[in-house]
Amino acid sequence: MPPAALTLDALHRQARELERAHRRGDAGALARVAPFRPDPAKPLKDAGALLVVAREHGFPTWVKLQAYVERLDLGGEGLEHAFHDDMEYYEGRADGLLASAIDRTPSAEAIFEGERVEMTPQGARVVVAQRHGFASWSALRRHVEGLAESGEPFARAYRALEDGRHDDLAALLAQFPELATARGTNGNALINMAGDAATITLLLDAGAHVAHPNAHGWTPLHQAAYGDRADLARLLLDAGAPADVSGRGAGGTPLVVALFWGHRAVVEVLLTAGRAPDNLRVAAGTGDLATIDAMVSADGVVSEAAGALRSFYRPHGGFPAWTPADDPQEIVDEALSWAARADRVEALALLVERGAQLDADVYRGTALTWAAAQGRVAAIAQLIALGADVNARASFGGPAHGEGVTALHIAAQAGQTAAVEALLAAGADPTLRDTLYDGPASGWAEQGHHAALAALLRDRESA
Numbered sequence: 345m346p347p348a349a350l351t352l353d354a355l356h357r358q359a360r361e362l363e364r365a366h367r368r369g370d371a372g373a374l375a376r377v378a379p380f381r382p383d384p385a386k387p388l389k390d391a392g393a394l395l396v397v398a399r400e401h402g403f404p405t406w407v408k409l410q411a412y413v414e415r416l417d418l419g420g421e422g423l424e425h426a427f428h429d430d431m432e433y434y435e436g437r438a439d440g441l442l443a444s445a446i447d448r449t450p451s452a453e454a455i456f457e458g459e460r461v462e463m464t465p466q467g468a469r470v471v472v473a474q475r476h477g478f479a480s481w482s483a484l485r486r487h488v489e490g491l492a493e494s495g496e497p498f499a500r501a502y503r504a505l506e507d508g509r510h511d512d513l514a515a516l517l518a519q520f521p522e523l524a525t526a527r528g529t530n531g532n533a534l535i536n537m538a539g540d541a542a543t544i545t546l547l548l549d550a551g552a553h554v555a556h557p558n559a560h561g562w563t564p565l566h567q568a569a570y571g572d573r574a575d576l577a578r579l580l581l582d583a584g585a586p587a588d589v590s591g592r593g594a595g596g597t598p599l600v601v602a603l604f605w606g607h608r609a610v611v612e613v614l615l616t617a618g619r620a621p622d623n624l625r626v627a628a629g630t631g632d633l634a635t636i637d638a639m640v641s642a643d644g645v646v647s648e649a650a651g652a653l654r655s656f657y658r659p660h661g662g663f664p665a666w667t668p669a670d671d672p673q674e675i676v677d678e679a680l681s682w683a684a685r686a687d688r689v690e691a692l693a694l695l696v697e698r699g700a701q702l703d704a705d706v707y708r709g710t711a712l713t714w715a716a717a718q719g720r721v722a723a724i725a726q727l728i729a730l731g732a733d734v735n736a737r738a739s740f741g742g743p744a745h746g747e748g749v750t751a752l753h754i755a756a757q758a759g760q761t762a763a764v765e766a767l768l769a770a771g772a773d774p775t776l777r778d779t780l781y782d783g784p785a786s787g788w789a790e791q792g793h794h795a796a797l798a799a800l801l802r803d804r805e806s807a
Contacts, residue, residue: 350401350413350520359393366393376400401519403495412496415477424475424527425498426484429491434484437530438468443661444560447593451531451561472529498526498534505534505543513543517550524550531558536567541579554583561591569598569614570659572607577614587617595621596656603629604659606685606718624650628679628695631688636679636695644699646672650679657707662742666707677704684711684727687720692727702732708746709754710738716755719763724751724770734770737779748779749788752801756789761797774804 365373366388378384380399381392388396394406403409416423428434444452445463453463459474461467473484491499497520504513517523524547527533535552538544544564548554555563565585568576577598581587590596599614603626611630619626624646627635639650654668654675668674680700683691692711696702703710712732715723717740728734740746740754752772755763764785768774774785781787786801 350416350522352410352413355397355409355413356394359390359397362396363388363390363393398495401495402497402500404493408494412494419477422475422527423477424472424529424531425496426476426488426491427496427499427502427528429488429499431485431488434472434488434529435469438472439465440661441471441530441559442468443658443665444592446665447658448655449560449592451557452559455559476529497523498528501534502528502537505538508540508543510542510546514546514550517546521551524552525556530560533558535564536562538564539571539573539576541575544576544579548583554580554585555589557589557591561589561596563589563591563598565589565598565614566591566596566601569602569607569610570605572602572605572610574609574613577610581613581617587614588620590653590656592659593655593657595623595653597621600626600656601659603682603686604656606682606687606714606720608686611686621653622649623652623654624675624679625654625682628683628688628691629686631683631686631691633690633694636691636698640676640695640698642698644676646675651675654678663708664743668707673699673701673704674706676700678706680704681706681709681711681714684720684723685714685718687715687718687723689722689726692723693730696730702727702730703736703738705738709740710736710751712736712751713738713740713749713754716751716760716763716767717758719755719758719760721762721766724763724766728770734767734772735776744780746778746780750776750778750785752776752785753778753783753788756785756794756797756801757792759789759792759794759797761794761800764797764801768804774801 362373362376366377374384377388377396380396398406398409401409441452442463442465445456455471456463459471461470469481473481476484478484478487497516501513501516501523504516525533533552533556535544535547535556536558538547557563565577565580565587568580587598597620599620602610602614624639627639639647651670657666657668676695677700680695683695712727715727735750737748737750740749752764752767752774755767777784784805786798786805789798789801
């Protein structure tokens with residue numbers, strides 16, 4: 345239910361009281377009317393009073409305010425509010441929701457089950473529309489097309505958040521207290537999208553939930569981990585955010601999300617809240633040699649604990665679907681790439697000693713390719729010293745991103761100059777072309793908008 349101030353009965357009552365006060369010549373009523381009428385003393389009728397009330401709430405017309413309140417009433421606490429005015433955004437969110445459900449994320453699966461819709465692309469669009477309070481995708485489209493001028497409080501709050509207008513956001517939270525816990529598309533509350541400490545603090549003070557999960561089970565702490573924001577992770581943990589909650593599959597804790605990208609700064613903060621889950625890829629990504637030694641014996645026997653809780657494998661639907669296996673070799677090979685992307689040099693040597701294959705491409709990238717993507721020069725040197733093929737082909741990223749790429753392609757696209765130089769010094773061939781786009785590393789540097797790096801690679805191509 346909407347708060348008391350935003351029931352239609354209460355709003356009609358406000359309009360009637362304004363009309364009566366205005367008829368008496370009340371100075372306060374005249375002052376309220378003045379911003380919205382050329383002649384504030386002109387007699388105020390019912391429609392005029394309703395318009396003033398609507399404008400006071402930030403809506404251009406009474407009809408739009410009424411539609412908003414009715415949608416709140418029908419949608420209840422689960423209602424989601426649109427906040428982007430580009431339909432491509434909602435198409436992407438529908439695709440992502442479907443991918444998350446396919447990954448067996450409980451919260452995403454429950455949404456399809458709750459709406460009684462099949463897990464298909466069309467079904468995902470129906471779900472997104474219905475959760476916004478609309479019967480069809482076309483109805484959601486009409487709403488989104490008029491969103492910028494609609495006066496919708498959540499959309500206004502989001503724009504204030506994005507622009508860093510804290511005073512405006514604070515004013516909106518004071519006028520519409522429900523915004524602190526309201527849900528946007530795919531269940532994202534404002535706190536899930538806040539990117540600075542001041543905004544998070546403002547929202548927490550207004551009553552936002554520090555561990556609000558979106559449709560993927562993704563909390564603000566997951567988002568801080570994803571962006572390697574040690575400062576925000578520390579703030580959220582101090583405010584009581586749990587560090588053991590999984591998103592996008594079992595084992596997808598904030599720590600694992602950070603380790604997927606090889607982040608270092610935020611990992612150190614997250615480790616103060618515990619190591620969850622405790623498996624081989626986490627040990628590899630954190631450089632925990634003792635745990636690696638305990639999970640993979642000297643003769644290469646992989647313990648059951650090493651492969652536990654690995655259902656999380658992608659942070660978003662841009663990566664392709666995959667099912668982690670219980671194969672001991674896969675578990676050790678995957679751990680090698682997690683050590684490489686985090687620059688855990690000692691862990692690389694230990695894992696190779698225990699049977700990890702240097703050129704294994706377990707999921708979208710070899711250890712060397714991941715080290716190149718993250719600019720991990722020490723890991724690159726260690727892997728090559730251990731015997732990795734500097735020109736080995738691999739996949740990387742989404743299906744339309746990298747196929748048949750080398751580590752040099754990926755380092756070039758990412759603008760990792762030091763990694764490019766290290767790979768070239770180790771014998772990387774700059775003339776090799778990828779399978780998907782038939783481009784050399786210089787072309788990938790250009791695609792990544794790294795002109796100087798592209799020029800360097802072109803010089804080496806012709807050398």
